[in-house]
Amino acid sequence: MEKIEIAHGSGGSLTKELIENIFLKYLDFEELKSLQDSAYIRINSSKIAMTTDSYVVKPYKFPGGNTGKLSVCGTVNDLTVSGAVPKFLSLGLIVEEGLPIKELEEIIKTIAETAKSAGVSVVTGDTKVVEQGKCDRIYINTAGIGEIKRTFSSEKVKPGDLIIVTGTVGDHGIAISLAREEFDMEIPVESDCAPLNSLLVPLFDIEGVKWMRDPTRGGVATVAVELSEMADCGITLFEDKIPVKESVNFVCDMLGYDPLYLANEGKALIVVDKKDAEKVLKKLKEHPLGKESAIIGEITDRFKGVRLKTKIGGERILDLLEDDPLPRIC
Amino acid sequence: MEKIEIAHGSGGSLTKELIENIFLKYLDFEELKSLQDSAYIRINSSKIAMTTDSYVVKPYKFPGGNTGKLSVCGTVNDLTVSGAVPKFLSLGLIVEEGLPIKELEEIIKTIAETAKSAGVSVVTGDTKVVEQGKCDRIYINTAGIGEIKRTFSSEKVKPGDLIIVTGTVGDHGIAISLAREEFDMEIPVESDCAPLNSLLVPLFDIEGVKWMRDPTRGGVATVAVELSEMADCGITLFEDKIPVKESVNFVCDMLGYDPLYLANEGKALIVVDKKDAEKVLKKLKEHPLGKESAIIGEITDRFKGVRLKTKIGGERILDLLEDDPLPRIC
Structure with a gap:
């Protein structure tokens, strides 16, 4: 590829290529390399x-x-x-x-x-x-x-750990998509855009909380794939556990989007030791921004990469976003 | 004014208006107010x-x-x-x-x-x-x-203090202007763009060094006006002491630019107590980036604002840049 394409800024595989082949080649600063x-x-x-x-x-x-x-x-x-x-x-x-x-x-x-x-x-x-x-x-x-206050690291992530999402996914992506007025749909979806520090900082004290990430560009699926690579583990996500607003699902069906790849701006994925999962979930649900928190997946050593157990009982392999269905989402 | 104009980004009087009327109105954070x-x-x-x-x-x-x-x-x-x-x-x-x-x-x-x-x-x-x-x-x-490592403040600036510039002024402005190829001139002027920390950090130990600023957008004149306002003092600049490259002067004459208002990207203005001025000047001149350093002005209590003693013996009042002769200089 000779020229910059929109997808180089999508947070997906082309972004990764750019970072590895160009940025890290020259900007070989210790603090940057951790990505x-x-x-x-x-x-x-x-x-x-x-x-x-x-x-x-x-x-x-x-x-x-x-x-x-x-x-x-x-x-x-x-x-x-x-x-x-x-x-x-x-x-x-x-x-x-x-x-x-x-x-x-x-x-x-x-x-x-x-x-x-x-x-x-x-x-x-x-x-x-x-x-x-x-x-x-x-x-x-x-x-x-x-x-x-706390050092999180993907190295601490182990088989058996659970994955929590702090609320519905895809709201921001759909809100932006509808705001572009390319589609003639009167569906009220608001971006979830919110500062999460009041929700998440109280979890810093819980030992079992091992890793967090906010699934913005590339969505939940992309973050999961990145985690599976960094932690060298497998991840199973359960589609029926992942909270998605009805309106978001409706628009996704109409436009052919997958909510797992849509940006969120007020959600976090949290990896937690099984023993502390319920405690974390309870704490999250007490906060206005965490009411719909749910355990949506688990870490496994049975395979590498990310697999989604679909609602209809099948299994789908999730990969990095190849191309951006919705550029300039943030 | 109802819409943003190019000059709102010039670092001159419209920028100041924007900062005072809009930014500081809402962003009333203590650390920001010092500007x-x-x-x-x-x-x-x-x-x-x-x-x-x-x-x-x-x-x-x-x-x-x-x-x-x-x-x-x-x-x-x-x-x-x-x-x-x-x-x-x-x-x-x-x-x-x-x-x-x-x-x-x-x-x-x-x-x-x-x-x-x-x-x-x-x-x-x-x-x-x-x-x-x-x-x-x-x-x-x-x-x-x-x-x-050191707290500089315009409050310490007093009548009798001297103003040093660390080299020729206007190089960056002219280099950019010529690079735009709007003018058919084959004059080699390079931007002075350079990191100044190795030149200036060694001055932190000298007690008489009171204040520093890099004259980028708006140039030496704009920085002098801002200093005179902050320190509530008068400033005299001596045109014949201000180092300007011959090629820069030539282009300024041709295009009607004033080198004092042109951007620099590798120069500093330093206010220093008279007693330490020669010591500072000597130290600056020992460094490759400071060879052409010169004392170009003084702080006075005889008037407010900035006056330029011109080469031909006259006096010109310098004010903030009203409009930007050269937008997107940095």
């Missing part, structure tokens, strides 16, 4: 997590949020699933000439509200303006740093 | 500086560098002038569909080389791909964190 959601770094005696994401979602306003909300939640969640308490965010804006100032104001307001509700401070920022046709209204980058 | 190049934050007992910048320079390759080199230097320099030793960078790429992978590779290679030469690690990253016509080849955001 976790956040880097683990040290300044003096302080253990810090650092992460970054750019948000180019289209459209930049959608039911349940806008790119501003997304830019805070995404980075807060990346820090959280890395075992850190999110503390500080930077904010880099690229704005297209002609954007109504009122709309910029709305986004900034949402960023401030979301940051405050998540207990993080926006401490530094930058704004660039580019000509019309050189951006799509607004792109936002946030980098975040947090204080590491 | 320094970096935020001062604390994690446990560690004092940390954090900063961010997006780089949208056009064209993304130019004599002396590319947007990758710029994205490392800019963030390293923002940390350094804030009294911090730069340590870690995040890297957020927004890439336009169709960019040749070879060109992406070249940029990533430059980023790695520049980071290594500056002694910083790229620890976390993200890549998004957008459709053709929604980006201009590549935009890069870097956020950086460093360890604070």
